Amino acid sequence: IAGITQAPTSQILAAGRRMTLRCTQDMRHNAMYWYRQDLGLGLRLIHYSNTAGTTGKGEVPDGYSVSRANTDDFPLTLASAVPSQTSVYFCASSLFGSSEQYFGPGTRLTVT
Amino acid sequence: GQQVMQIPQYQHVQEGEDFTTYCNSSTTLSNIQWYKQRPGGHPVFLIQLVKSGEVKKQKRLTFQFGEAKKNSSLHITATQTTDVGTYFCAGQGGSEKLVFGKGTKLTVNP
Numbered sequence: 001i002a003g004i005t006q007a008p009t010s011q012i013l014a015a016g017r018r019m020t021l022r023c024t025q026d027m028r029h030n031a032m033y034w035y036r037q038d039l040g041l042g043l044r045l046i047h048y049s050n051t052a053g054t055t056g057k058g059e060v061p062d063g064y065s066v067s068r069a070n071t072d073d074f075p076l077t078l079a080s081a082v083p084s085q086t087s088v089y090f091c092a093s094s095l096f097g098s099s100e101q102y103f104g105p106g107t108r109l110t111v112t
Numbered sequence: 113g114q115q116v117m118q119i120p121q122y123q124h125v126q127e128g129e130d131f132t133t134y135c136n137s138s139t140t141l142s143n144i145q146w147y148k149q150r151p152g153g154h155p156v157f158l159i160q161l162v163k164s165g166e167v168k169k170q171k172r173l174t175f176q177f178g179e180a181k182k183n184s185s186l187h188i189t190a191t192q193t194t195d196v197g198t199y200f201c202a203g204q205g206g207s208e209k210l211v212f213g214k215g216t217k218l219t220v221n222p
Contacts, residue, residue: 043155090154101155
């Protein structure tokens with residue numbers, strides 16, 4: 001693979017279910033991010049990781065958790081999905097925290 | 113916390129007309145980045161501005177960073193249908209995370 005990939009592409013999920021969105025990059029970037037994009041609200045940061053083994057909370061972290069066990073992978077977990085988590089989720093990575101971000105193709109999640 | 117405001121939210125132009133989107137930060141920025149998202153696609157990095165008063169050009173696109181490093185603009189000369197999409201600015205202040213504006217959605221009538 002080249003770049004950053006996300007899985008699944010889309011998912012319909014019943015409320016209360018647990019779901020993990022996957023994100024993998026092969027660019028050896030240090031930093032990774034999870035955003036959600038909702039109409040009229042732009043991109044909002046959920047969680048980030050500046051380097052493997054560390055994570056931090058973004059603007060809208062409630063209901064989400066992340067882990068960064070290695071450089072390449074940065075999964076996002078919804079422990080118990082709610083309809084307000086219906087959104088398009090983008091994973092991104094950057095070489096450092098201040099450099100340009102490369103985005104994955106996104107996961108469209110619908111919680112019913 | 114840091115806020116980044118972007119206007120206008122929508123812009124409709126005729127092909128060949130110019131287009132400008134503006135970005136304003138509540139705090140002084142260390143850098144500002146611009147991204148373009150095509151319909152149905154993901155944000156793609158266009159450029160990063162770091163210096164006060166900096167102006168950079170990419171073909172028909174001109175990016176400017178204000179003297180006070182709190183505002184920025186993207187100007188497209190003679191729009192084409194390929195320019196359609198949403199343009200986002202994203203500002204970073206010091207050790208803060210990148211904060212995205214809500215974007216300007218550009219539609220171009222052929």
